[in-house]
Amino acid sequence: MSVPLARRAAAELAGTATLVAVVVGSGIMAARLSPSDTGLELLENSLATAAGLAVVIVVAGPVSGAHLNPVVSLADWALGRRSASGLPGRELAAYLPAQVAGAIAGAMLANVMFGLPAVATSARDRSGGGLWLGEAVATAGLVLVVFGLARSGRSRLAPAVVGAYIGAAYWWTSSTSFANPAVTVGRAFTDSFAGIAPGSVPAFVAAQLAGGLVGAVAVVVFYPAGRGAETSSPAEGDRLAVVPADRMAEDGVSGG
């Protein structure tokens, strides 16, 4: 039943690439077609992202668990360490670079599709206390959503719920909710609507890591290990995982 690590890493790379292509590509399209209202641009960008993200999770879920995000992989590793049910360290070491490489590739793909130079550097400064708070809040919520679903045996809802979460967080967090270090790095490689200046990346990533920690604590508080955790079931093929499918079938994600 186990999916080979190479294939899982490839799915993380391809999935994250598609996610960033969705974010960057729809941003370029929106900015070109709706130049007179930034809110309308963000509406178009956020709807495309919410729907596209859900689809990527549907497709990558059974292969790699559809982490697509270093914070999710790190939280899975950390929360599952005690019970040996989380992502092992050596798999974490394969997931993280695959996510970052995929994110950069996705930005390049979007650039080329829209006739821009494949590699560019964003000039868009994104910094300030309000934005960093926004990133921390957005990432904390994301971790709580993902592991709350897993620990209550509802990971098959993850595509719709995570898509809705990010789509809403584009609007209610001040930073438009990057909430993903790999995607943040990838978005530095495009000089378009969704870009972020390289100089703004480190603080965003730091805020995301801090938020991820807060989110992991919230998981432990609200969904203590062992209560209603994801377990194997006859309808396995029907389940959408955000942690690797093969491990989920064995022992759930209820570590911590």
Added chain:
Amino acid sequence: MSVPLARRAAAELAGTATLVAVVVGSGIMAARLSPSDTGLELLENSLATAAGLAVVIVVAGPVSGAHLNPVVSLADWALGRRSASGLPGRELAAYLPAQVAGAIAGAMLANVMFGLPAVATSARDRSGGGLWLGEAVATAGLVLVVFGLARSGRSRLAPAVVGAYIGAAYWWTSSTSFANPAVTVGRAFTDSFAGIAPGSVPAFVAAQLAGGLVGAVAVVVFYPAGRGAETSSPAEGDRLAVVPADRMAEDGVSGG
């Protein structure tokens, strides 16, 4: 199986805070980015709220039942009194202040994320017979939706259905459907798009309570107790409750 009351109250507080942060935060973002069309602002605000509310119910549901609304808690208490299946009075006394405190905290969080003073007073007057009728209609419908789902064993649909209900009610009720006394109080603490002047709060809350009463009567008429009520099932982990998960597993919400 029972979730401790303290954790449930914490979930009500955190859930209502997130809900108000979504409503207020997306309102600020919309007003800043789409200044030339109020309808577009409301569209952005309502879509973010519908999606965000659904996610909050998904996450808080298994912990506290995701009431997030004093009218829902009161209706649960009232409709379940006779059969002793509703929220007990002492738990109601914990839920209500948690919801109000959370709502205020959520408005403050949104204010700070967007660089506004943490505590403010809304200057936006919202009053008039048409608006009060709108609030009563919106709240009556909400109660019928929530308890109609519970009494027909479909509470796991609550996130999507309640999200869709509120998203639509932003548009078809004249008051944009606050439908929640705690959220109404919280929205008085921001001087932005989603705010409401403190002087307009009492009449809104009164209309909501009146509407909640009408809704409870409609529940009794259309979904008499004991018919198709929520009951325990093997797929418990899969169920999203709008009443506390532990009680639901024992005896359903079919009181009244």
Added chain:
Amino acid sequence: MSVPLARRAAAELAGTATLVAVVVGSGIMAARLSPSDTGLELLENSLATAAGLAVVIVVAGPVSGAHLNPVVSLADWALGRRSASGLPGRELAAYLPAQVAGAIAGAMLANVMFGLPAVATSARDRSGGGLWLGEAVATAGLVLVVFGLARSGRSRLAPAVVGAYIGAAYWWTSSTSFANPAVTVGRAFTDSFAGIAPGSVPAFVAAQLAGGLVGAVAVVVFYPAGRGAETSSPAEGDRLAVVPADRMAEDGVSGG
């Protein structure tokens, strides 16, 4: 298990009233807030209608089957006559007037909520061959959707699918898809965005009835009776019917 006819008729009345209040109310709100772009108004109106319609079907489904539409009730009667599984004539005689009365009440409610005279007459002419063709196409599709779901045992998907169908048909049919004689009559009672001049009503209704007939033929062609029909199941409480719930539990909707 059978729901009394009086309660079912009341649910049809209240459900159709809510549906028309959603259509008319969101049209008024959209026209007031987005006066500079008719497309944006229709977008707001159609999104609110799609979501609101889905919720109304969720709530009214287990009570009356959530027909909310004379064409659906007539098709249920006609398609189920031979096998005695459709709506009996005497129940049809209760459903139709309840739907029309509810539609008028819903328009009045919306008018009052938004500070307009309770009863008004629309001045909006809607006529022409293209529009009538649009109504026929829209209604044929609606009948095929509703009974195709019922005959393949998927009526619990009706809320989402019918909501999505009508939301899309606002755009791709030239008439914005009224597709409902009761709703058409109700919309003559408001002088606002969603109104229709009384003189335009008869041709719209005729086109809808013709389309309903085409749709019923399509049902018989693509979903012949007895194949995969809706039948009773242990998860009855979970099923959303568009035909009365009690009959569905007995013998399905597979007549014709």
Added chain:
Amino acid sequence: MSVPLARRAAAELAGTATLVAVVVGSGIMAARLSPSDTGLELLENSLATAAGLAVVIVVAGPVSGAHLNPVVSLADWALGRRSASGLPGRELAAYLPAQVAGAIAGAMLANVMFGLPAVATSARDRSGGGLWLGEAVATAGLVLVVFGLARSGRSRLAPAVVGAYIGAAYWWTSSTSFANPAVTVGRAFTDSFAGIAPGSVPAFVAAQLAGGLVGAVAVVVFYPAGRGAETSSPAEGDRLAVVPADRMAEDGVSGG
């Protein structure tokens, strides 16, 4: 249990006609009502298409498998050849012309509904390396989505997932994601928002076929045959196929 080929071909024709009527019709409506913002037009067009496509798959699924796309039929034939579980060559020969004829009929229907000449020729040039890359990417993703769902036993999610995929791909691919040779031909028959000049069709179709090939390879890599494939189940009536329902019940779509 087997659905006659003639009825399945009729469903492919009617389904593809409806899909193109949705795309073209909503494009005309959007361009007429929102003339001042092309992005808003595309938003209206893409939302209507996503919702309408999902509904068409729901309705046509149990009859023909709801391919509605020559690339999907070709991929089903190719991926299922070795195990004799794919679409047989003689059925492929019925599906393809039905899809193309339906697409042309759908464009004509939309033209007539909106008062345009039934048959027209689009003057809208769509060409260039970026657009062709966009079409290849969009089609590759579509094939991976459709067969990834089938091979993991989740085809009943196809309506929502494929609708979301295409709705997002309108925005993040530079070509607005035609991703369907039959629909591309049909859209040459309208001189409106969604049209494509006949001279631009061949390169678009070539890019789609190339993308389809890439997608089929991705299916084999990420979802190797036999792992979690669609199989018969008691809830057959509940399953939405994108391959013919009768074959699915017999041996799944796990060929390749």
